[in-house]
Amino acid sequence: MVELIRPDVTLHREWLDFLADYDQPGLDGGSVSDELLPVMGDPEVFRTWVEQVHAREHGRELPEGRVSSTSRWALRDGEIVGVIDLRHELTDLLLAWGGHIGYAVRVCARRQGVATEMLRQTLAVATRLGINPVLVTCDEDNVGSRRTIEGAGGVYDGSVEGKRRYWITAADTPIGYAARPLGLDPLRGRLVELRLMSNDEVRALHSGERRPDWASDFPRPDDLDGAPLRDVEGLPGREWSSRLVIRRSDHLVVGTLGFYGPPDPADPARTVEIGYGLVESARGQGLITDALRLAVPAAQASGATVTAHTAYENVASRRALERAGFTATGERNAENDLRYVRARS
Ligand SMILES: CC(C)(COP(=O)(O)OP(=O)(O)OC[C@H]1O[C@@H](n2cnc3c(N)ncnc32)[C@H](O)[C@@H]1OP(=O)(O)O)[C@@H](O)C(=O)NCCC(=O)NCCS
Known part of the structure; x- marks a missing residue:
């Protein structure tokens, strides 16, 4: 069973195991910059980063141009097997290219339905936050991600610079449910x-x-x-x-x-x-x-x-x-x- 949890500072060893079993440059949906990845072994760096991820969920400590996001780890039998990040708003860049959601699964856990399950649970979170429809994108040649998105009901809306863009609409979103009250932001x-x-x-x-x-x-x-x-x-x-x-x-x-x-x-x-x-x-x-x-x-x-x-x-x-x-x-x-x-x- 895959459970989505908030990034947890006590799971440092599990996090390093996850990174050691990941094969791509950068970490899609990991809410972590490329520069931080090689220094994650430092407990202080890790702790500060986890705290930052928590703050960003509530719109705090956001670097320029970033929107708040919900980052989760997929835990299965005590191991971190995947990561997923739900951006709460679309900037112009996210609208054109990045989408609301990014995710990644460690190599040993691929093709076991982890991405499918992470996406399913995260779409439910999006619905609760009033985010509907949800934009999810993947590289033109990323068959696994494409099938994951299409399996979740993604409707293709064209490609931009090699990214396939899909909208997933939750039919039963309770309209009128939103996390954030009206503020001064757009x-x-x-x-x-x-x-x-x-x-x-x-x-x-x-x-x-x-x-x-x-x-x-x-x-x-x-x-x-x-x-x-x-x-x-x-x-x-x-x-x-x-x-x-x-x-x-x-x-x-x-x-x-x-x-x-x-x-x-x-x-x-x-x-x-x-x-x-x-x-x-x-x-x-x-x-x-x-x-x-x-x-x-x-x-x-x-x-x-x-x-x-x-x-x-x-x-x-x-x-x-x-x-x-x-x-x-x-x-x-x-x-x-x-x-x-x-x-x-
Ligand atoms: C893409 C990725 C997240 C898929 O994760 P996963 O847990 O293996 O996906 P699932 O097991 O849920 O599979 C979903 C569907 O894709 C298919 N699939 C997965 N990997 C596949 C592959 N390499 N080739 C063909 N089909 C594949 C599965 O068979 C399944 O299809 P089905 O429902 O029709 O049977 C994973 O390969 C990964 O982390 N890749 C690197 C990071 C990345 O690309 N992230 C996505 C950025 S948009």
């Missing part, structure tokens, strides 16, 4: 990034200035209505303010999404309302579905009940809300728009 999904506006961007929006990274039809009047009216940096509750929707395929700003303010502390349901919109040229590409998958669970993880209003005729918006787990309440607002609620899970 939220990154498969198709979009949601980034809070800077003071400069707020001013540019209201002054009619055009920016090179804005789609030609951005902003729409609704983007202006929803945008903050003054400088936002440093304001309390800024995480609830309007965000730019950035299409990851070309890095263009194609819309906005935000909450009309933080929850009212006097409201026991902590209700917030979400608003969003895309320019014409960005519609029909699944971008709002991806954006809601990011923003709604984060708001819920902050303890909020999320509501939305949309016109009955706006089929795309209604579909996106329904996919994100909202249900129509039957009520309408002053503009006669339907009210939707995503209950706290």
Whole structure:
């Protein structure tokens, strides 16, 4: 039986046995730099590294450009037989190439289903963290990894620089379950990034200035209505303010999404309302579905009940809300728009 455990400082000897039985340069999914591998025999180096791996799971001690990740060792009969690392977000590099998950199995334990089992258990962790779908990549000629990923239901999405890219979708992800509450950092999904506006961007929006990274039809009047009216940096509750929707395929700003303010502390349901919109040229590409998958669970993880209003005729918006787990309440607002609620899970 393979059990995934957190890297454990008491397993130094087992870790060195594992490394001694590994045949590739670097260690995929080991959460360890190439420079550290040869000095792992030093107990102090090992201990510091294990502590760092624990910290990184919670977003601490992250080197520039790295995202938090869950690193696990696969233990079988007291031996470390594999390693696996789940990156919690996709940077541009991970989206193009590295994916959410990396893994490796020691030579003597290969072709015994270890990678398959590590991936299965880690996909369950991803689901609990609200990471869905999951991107897993492998080298074009890595038959073992390719079969592992395809066996887990990976859907091929093309190759980039010799890496095959696969998306694995958990059909039963409880939408609305996310580990991390809404913060000031960008939220990154498969198709979009949601980034809070800077003071400069707020001013540019209201002054009619055009920016090179804005789609030609951005902003729409609704983007202006929803945008903050003054400088936002440093304001309390800024995480609830309007965000730019950035299409990851070309890095263009194609819309906005935000909450009309933080929850009212006097409201026991902590209700917030979400608003969003895309320019014409960005519609029909699944971008709002991806954006809601990011923003709604984060708001819920902050303890909020999320509501939305949309016109009955706006089929795309209604579909996106329904996919994100909202249900129509039957009520309408002053503009006669339907009210939707995503209950706290
Ligand atoms: C790729 C790797 C992780 C596979 O680990 P593993 O534990 O041997 O994989 P599994 O036993 O779970 O096998 C999964 C599938 O791949 C097949 N497979 C594994 N190795 C294979 C090989 N060398 N050739 C052909 N098929 C292979 C298995 O038969 C199984 O297929 P099936 O389910 O259709 O029977 C392992 O070879 C490894 O660590 N390689 C070096 C690091 C690496 O490449 N990491 C992945 C980076 S993306």
